Each structure stands twice: as C-alpha cells, then as structure tokens.
Amino acid sequence: MPDWVALGDRALRFARPAGVSPRAIVRAARAWDGVTDVVVARDDVAVYWDRAPQITGEQIAALATLHDDQEPARTIELHAIYDGPDLDDIARAIGASIDDVVRLHAAPTYVVETIGFAPGFAYLTGLDTRLAAIARRATPRTRVPAGSIAIAGGYTAVYPFDSPGGWNLIGRVDERMFTAEGALLSLGDRVRFVR
Amino acid sequence: MSLVITKLLGLCTVQDFGRIGRMHEGLPRGGALVRSLLARANRAAHNPDDAAAIEVLGRLTVRATQEVEVASDAETRLLRAGEELTIESEPRRVAYLALRGGVDAPVILGSRSTHASAGLGAPLRAGMHVAASDVGRRDARLAALDLDAREPIRVIAGPDTDAFEPRALADLAAAPYRVLPTSDRVGTRLDGPRLARTAAPERSRPMTRGAIEVPRDGLPIVLGPEHPTTGGYPVIAVIASDDLDRFFAIRLGGSVRFVV
Numbered sequence: 001m002p003d004w005v006a007l008g009d010r011a012l013r014f015a016r017p018a019g020v021s022p023r024a025i026v027r028a029a030r031a032w033d034g035v036t037d038v039v040v041a042r043d044d045v046a047v048y049w050d051r052a053p054q055i056t057g058e059q060i061a062a063l064a065t066l067h068d069d070q071e072p073a074r075t076i077e078l079h080a081i082y083d084g085p086d087l088d089d090i091a092r093a094i095g096a097s098i099d100d101v102v103r104l105h106a107a108p109t110y111v112v113e114t115i116g117f118a119p120g121f122a123y124l125t126g127l128d129t130r131l132a133a134i135a136r137r138a139t140p141r142t143r144v145p146a147g148s149i150a151i152a153g154g155y156t157a158v159y160p161f162d163s164p165g166g167w168n169l170i171g172r173v174d175e176r177m178f179t180a181e182g183a184l185l186s187l188g189d190r191v192r193f194v195r
Numbered sequence: 196m197s198l199v200i201t202k203l204l205g206l207c208t209v210q211d212f213g214r215i216g217r218m219h220e221g222l223p224r225g226g227a228l229v230r231s232l233l234a235r236a237n238r239a240a241h242n243p244d245d246a247a248a249i250e251v252l253g254r255l256t257v258r259a260t261q262e263v264e265v266a267s268d269a270e271t272r273l274l275r276a277g278e279e280l281t282i283e284s285e286p287r288r289v290a291y292l293a294l295r296g297g298v299d300a301p302v303i304l305g306s307r308s309t310h311a312s313a314g315l316g317a318p319l320r321a322g323m324h325v326a327a328s329d330v331g332r333r334d335a336r337l338a339a340l341d342l343d344a345r346e347p348i349r350v351i352a353g354p355d356t357d358a359f360e361p362r363a364l365a366d367l368a369a370a371p372y373r374v375l376p377t378s379d380r381v382g383t384r385l386d387g388p389r390l391a392r393t394a395a396p397e398r399s400r401p402m403t404r405g406a407i408e409v410p411r412d413g414l415p416i417v418l419g420p421e422h423p424t425t426g427g428y429p430v431i432a433v434i435a436s437d438d439l440d441r442f443f444a445i446r447l448g449g450s451v452r453f454v455v
Contacts, residue, residue: 009351011401013354037216041425048218178221
C-alpha cells in the first residue's frame with residue numbers, strides 16, 4: 001500500500017505515480033470527498049481538503065492505473081523571439097553556435113510536467129539532452145522580465161511575471177502566461193516554440 | 196462612490212476568502228491573511244462572512260463621499276458624507292474595514308481578492324475611491340475571538356523530517372521567535388533559534404499555507420496566503436489550521452512560540 005505523509009492537518013503528500021498524466025491525477029483526486037485542490041510536483045502529489053483528510057491506500061493506489069485517453073492533450077504554440085542575454089554562455093557551455101542553441105530549443109514538442117513556483121509557471125520536459133545539461137546560474141537575477149524563455153536543470157519554462165529568477169534566459173514569448181482567465185498552460189499540454 | 200482613501204501607510208488591498216481550486220495552475224488560495232477577523236468585520240457590517248473588505252497592513256484613513264455604514268473588528272459606524280475614519284492594524288498585524296454591502300471590485304476567477312503576485316488586482320493608493328457592492332444583508336451573531344490568546348501556536352511535525360537534524364524540531368519549540376518586519380503576504384519571516392538541516396538535497400515539492408519552510412540559514416519562513424504552490428526549502432512542520440489566524444494576527448516585531 002502506498003505511503004503518504006501529513007502536510008499539516010488539511011493536506012496529504014504522497015509519491016507521484018509514474019507514467020500517469022498529471023491532468024488525470026488532478027481530475028481524479030479533485031473528485032474525492034471534500035477535496036479543494038491538488039498540486040502535482042515533479043516527484044510528489046499533494047491533495048488539500050476543506051476538513052481533516054479522509055483517504056484510503058486504495059484511492060492513492062488507484063491513481064497509478066489512471067488513463068485519460070478520452071481527452072487528447074492540447075498543443076499550444078508560443079511565439080518565440082530568441083534574443084536572451086544568456087544565449088552566448090549556453091552556446092559556449094555546449095560548444096555550439098547561438099543558432100544551434102536556438103534550433104535545439106525550438107525543435108522539440110514539450111510537455112507540461114508540473115506547474116509551480118509562480119502562478120502559471122509551467123515546467124516543460126522534452127529539452128534536447130545538450131541543453132538539459134545546463135544548470136541554474138550561480139547568481140540568480142533579482143528581476144527576470146515576464147515572458148522570458150528560460151532553461152535550467154533539465155527544464156524549459158516561461159516566466160509569467162517579472163520576478164527574481166536563477167534560470168538561463170534565451171528569449172521571450174508574445175503570450176501572457178497567466179491572466180484573469182487563469183494559466184495559459186495546463187498540466188499535460190504539449191507546447192511548441194514557434195519562431 | 197462611498198469612500199475615498201485620504202491617507203495610506205503600509206499595504207491595503209481588497210480581500211475576501213480567496214480562490215479555491217486553482218493550485219494545479221500554480222495559484223494558491225490567497226484571500227484574507229486572518230479570515231476570522233475579516234468575517235468578524237463583515238458580521239458587524241451585516242454582510243456574509245466572505246464579503247470583500249479592505250485588508251489593512253499598516254494604517255488607512257478614508258473619507259465618506261456619501262453616507263455609508265462601515266465596520267472594523269466588532270465596531271460598526273455610520274459615516275456621514277465628509278466624515279473621516281482611520282483604521283490601524285496595531286496592536287495586531289492586520290485589520291479589516293468592511294462596508295455594508297461589501298467592497299465592490301471585479302470578480303476574477305471567482306474572487307475579488309487582490310493577488311499581487313498573480314497580477315490580479317492591485318494595492319489601494321491614496322486618492323482612490325472604494326464603492327460598496329450590494330451583497331445581501333445577513334445578520335449573524337459575533338463569535339468570541341481568541342486571536343490574542345498567549346498559548347503557543349500548535350504545529351504538526353513534518354513532512355520533511357529527514358531534511359533536519361534530530362534536535363531541530365525541539366529547537367523550533369524551545370524558544371520564542373520574533374516576527375520580522377520583512378514579512379509579507381507570501382511569507383512570514385522569523386528570527387530565533389536556527390534549525391539545523393542535514394545535507395539532504397532540496398527538491399521542489401507541494402506547499403501549503405502555514406508550512407514552516409527552512410532555507411539553508413536555518414531561519415524559518417511561514418508561508419502565507421500568496422505562497423508559491425511548490426517550493427524547494429524543506430518543511431519542518433505546518434501550523435495547525437485552527438491556529439493559522441492566531442499566528443497571522445501577531446504584529447510585526449511581536450513574538451511567537453510553537454508547540455509540536
């Protein structure tokens with residue numbers, strides 16, 4: 001039976017089941033009695049209640065067998081301009097040209113693995129292995145402009161708001177990532193950067 | 196229009212009970228820092244508990260542009276046109292100014308709450324007008340409030356127990372912490388015993404309001420209504436939901452004790 005730990009007296013945290021779409025996890029857990037919210041992080045899931053959590057091991061185990069084929073993933077295109085201040089550093093780090101870095105970043109179709117850090121901040125997986133080797137910057141910037149395309153630690157992302165940040169900046173998108181309608185990207189979405 | 200803001204010191208925003216059900220988009224609930232205090236002001240103004248009101252972290256002076264019934268804590272007042280009223284969060288960290296009918300502000304994603312870090316709404320400024328809305332009248336008894344009780348704040352240990360030295364949990368409860376003035380609606384920073392961490396690596400994990408996270412320097416930060424939904428600092432304990440209001444009511448510079 002899977003284990004869980006208390007995150008205070010209104011939430012539980014447990015290991016994220018492998019191979020299951022985060023969207024399906026959110027939908028299933030939000031249907032549990034009294035559940036108000038679900039957060040799917042890289043390795044963990046947290047479920048939040050409006051009362052003391054009531055849960056069985058079977059419910060958590062059932063998440064590992066979920067399918068969500070009935071609703072195909074959306075593909076969202078983001079319009080990218082690759083003019084970020086860290087392109088040079090990255091090109092040097094992987095021994096390639098700036099054009100190569102841009103090509104490597106624009107080629108894949110990414111997937112929203114988790115959303116956190118800031119409202120609408122989507123961690124995208126699918127980065128080319130060479131770019132995936134790039135770590136965070138040694139010194140974070142005190143201000144990263146909203147819309148910045150960034151890479152670090154195996155992920156790429158777009159900063160939804162002006163905020164401090166330690167990722168490497170390679171460009172920017174036209175789209176607003178979080179608005180009065182909510183987050184532009186949802187868990188499980190496929191994302192392409194279009195030049 | 197009902198009120199105009201004539202003087203403002205600190206942070207004043209429109210708040211209700213916040214937005215539920217969007218944490219998977221990275222948006223935490225937000226809303227009032229101390230919900231029971233908001234509810235109390237609303238009851239005094241004959242509003243439903245969750246009506247939008249002005250949250251005052253500092254000091255706010257308003258002038259009525261026409262007759263309006265307002266309430267703060269348990270005190271109801273009828274302001275005539277031209278009359279001024281000053282609301283001060285001291286001796287607590289926060290106070291609420293409720294208007295009969297609730298504060299009128301656009302409903303975004305189901306709430307009127309300003310959530311600055313999500314770009315929803317904006318802090319109030321001197322010269323701005325605040326209008327009353329027309330939420331239905333509701334009469335409810337004012338409940339007794341235990342916000343000022345001196346008992347320690349109860350916490351639930353974990354979940355990241357393995358990221359701390361064994362004595363850290365005892366250290367958290369051993370001596371009072373001071374609530375630092377750098378605190379905001381995202382996090383409440385504390386100064387006191389440093390909590391020793393192990394070499395366990397940081398992992399970005401789900402967070403919650405009331406989580407006591409500990410950066411490398413060992414000084415705890417308690418997550419508030421606008422907390423990030425995921426964070427990399429380990430959480431040594433989480434404040435009991437029944438004690439959240441009492442914790443967030445402690446004035447900046449005040450002291451707090453925890454009990455596990």
